[in-house]
Amino acid sequence: MIGASNRPGAVGAGLFRNLLAAGYRGVVYPVNPAWKSVSGVRCYSRVSDLPEAPELAIVIVPAHKVERVVDQLGRRGTRGVVVISAGFREIGAEGAILEDRLIRTVRRHRMSIVGPNCFGVLNTDPTVGLNATFSEQLPPRGNIAFVSQSGALCAGILQYGIAERIGFSRFVSMGNRAGVDENDLLLSLKDDEATKVVLLYVESLADGRRFLETAREVTDTKPVLVIKSGRTPAGERAALSHTGSLAHSGQDRLYDALFAQSGVQRAETIGELFRSAKIFATDARLAGPRLAILTNSGGPGIVAADACARNHLELPVPAARIQRSLAPHLSPSASLANPLDMTADARPEQYRRALRSLLSSPQIDGALVIATPTGPLTGPAAAVAISEGRGLSKKPVAACLFGLTDLSHEVGYLEERGVPTFTFPEEAIQGLASLQQYNIWRARRRTKVRRFVVDSRRARALVRSSLRRGETVLPEYVARTLLEAYGIGFPGHARARSRPEALRLATKVGYPAVLKVASRDISHKTDVGGVALHLADAEGLGRAWDRMQRSITANAPKARIEGFEIEREISGGKEVLIGIQRDRNFGPILVFG
Structure with missing residues (x-):
């Protein structure tokens, strides 16, 4: 440890003591020219004085000295270093320069580094x-x-x-x-x-x-x-x-x-x-969203039920078979629904029996047990009953203990036996909901990645051509051609420059058809009357052509018209928006919806 110290309050003093106190199984060498020994361990003045190359070095020296120390370690053969020192990129430009130098040194020696500016x-x-x-x-x-x-x-x-x-x-x-x-x-x-x-x-x-x-x-x-x-x-x-x-x-x-x-x-x-x-x-796994809530107090049970609704967990009513088996052993005022409220006079044996019955049901995937020690139900008795009621069941069980006395011993007893225990029921429900989310993730359908045949040469030529023209936005018909180079299909289409040509091409494309103006100067075609839909035949296409010419002349007289796109109109399916951007950290991002 470079920067180990005997000075009271120094980070190097406390951290070196921690290394020793934790019972580290290897050899620890303190390095600091100011001390002959640190915490009773011989101290070395320099890294070069160490009797062997350390596998791991902890560095706590001023920021401007860190890079030199790490270089010395790298020359000795050290491959792992943890830099505690602060004063690097987090303080601004000056610190960023120091950090960049440190990174270059680490890479030159092929070292692994944790930090700097770390705990x-x-x-x-x-x-x-x-x-x-x-x-x-x-x-x-x-x-x-x-x-x-x-x-x-x-x-x-x-x-x-x-x-x-x-x-x-x-x-x-x-x-x-x-x-x-x-x-x-x-x-x-x-x-x-x-x-x-x-x-x-x-x-x-x-x-x-x-x-x-x-x-x-x-x-x-x-x-x-x-x-x-x-x-x-x-x-x-x-x-x-x-x-x-x-x-x-x-x-x-x-x-x-x-x-x-x-x-x-x-x-x-x-x-x-x-x-x-x-x-x-606890290494538990929730196989589904169906929970049972077992309680001896109505209020906490209602809070837990509300939390289940917020977290998309279900509370199925216990099967008739389970209700019949439990009814003779519970108070006449007990509610056999879900939450199952055994009322305040519930005894340990009732907790044990009810929890065991609920976990045995195929309709239940896990349980929350709420216990308020009162009357015959002491804290220790509640903890033992919950643990025994869970038994050997693999279904997750969480507990919530309420009481006016310290229940830390009971909480420890349950958690040692794999029953996580919480102060409030909504905390337990939130934790169980996390189990369910993870279950959904692991059970997800794995889909194969679809590979598209890409005509890279064609795609590059299209983009270079547009860049040479100074364009920053591709017209729709160019963008479509680019996407086609990436294997994305489109309905049949053709571009016409005259009315007779449009009528002839529409016969090949097929009806019903769509007519759109093609112009680099018109981004929003609908605004200038440059789109016509549902063209069922040649007569409809001809009328649409005439209307579109008049509308564009009136609304975009200076636009450069490169023709008119005739596309086959399709029906059914879903209309969606797809957007793509490239983030320097995340790479390509697809927005879909």
Whole structure:
């Protein structure tokens, strides 16, 4: 670690202590000419003094010294570096110059770099035990990987994970993404057996096109959840100044489409992100949208039912067979609908029996159990009853415990047994809905990519010809020819320059026909009377020709007329709009609707 320190309050002091305290299984070398030892470990003055080439280097030195340090590491043979230091692209032009130099050095030595301007990396694998972050406290080991552009957010998330008993497998702060980005990390985490779900916080995407391809590959095997900031102009400005990213709040719908088409679920808030992750971490799968809500309190059950409606989840009424089997064991005032309200005098055995019966039904895909400890139903008894009622069922079960006393022990008991537990019912429903969205994605119909035969030579010739004429917009008849070069078919068509020629060509094209003016000077043909539809025969075409000549002469007297297009009129199908644009980050974008 270059920049390790004994100075109280220094980042290099805290981070080096964290490396040691996490029980790292390898060898750690502090490097700093100001110290002979750091935290009791011999310190080296220079990288060149190290007894061996480190596999990974953590760099915490002033920004203007980073490139020289990384160059020294590259010469020693180091291939991985995490740059914690800030003062690069995120501060403006001067910092961007430093970052560009750093990138060139990294590439010259064929190194991988995380950062700069990052919080560090964390690997909870007990065979590694790496905590190269600012955080002194470690979250429990789990199966959630978290990847973030924001370092400060990482600090808050780690504290949140500790408080909520959320375990992490990997934790990476990308910072300015001078090297390793979200696409590289997604591919790595795809094959990581310790990771069941991947969470992303991004302010922009390093390469939108690659993200689409990479995320599709990853989400076929494990869920990916993302929170993308910069939705608003204010958020976009903050993102730009934060990590030097180029957010596109004006293109937020494009991000929505990108995530939807790659199977990535977008969360609106950090809380929503982790509520979904909490359920995915159980490795449960929801086979359909049909939930059962089991409760001993009507109010929370109604809140849960409303949340189901908002999240497109269904609440089927339990089958008559299940109602008959449960009725003798429940209070006469119990409601056997869905939510199934056992009323406030429900006992642990009733919870156990009802949950087991509901999960056995083929009409139910999962369940939310709401328990308010009261009377005979204590907190510990409720937790045990829910766990035993779930039994060996593979269907997902979430719980919501209400109480005036501390129920953290009961929550821990349930979550250790694969039952994610939430404070409020709508949180649990939102998490279960995420499972259903992922189920829809994995069950989607896979379609083959259709390949078109492209006449590239013809297409290039058309475009070059238009550019030579100084055109920035292709007339319809030229655009049609260009699209035909790409294998897109059109109804029969021909261009006429006189009335007799139009009548003759229409016979070959066929009726009913359409007549359109062809002119580079007329973009909106309808406005000048340059379109005639539903021409059933030669007589109708002749009259339309005459009307069109008079209208164009009156409305566009200076337009250069190159002829008149005669097209076969088709019926049926759908009228759609197709637009294409090329984005520097996302590549070709198709707008369809």
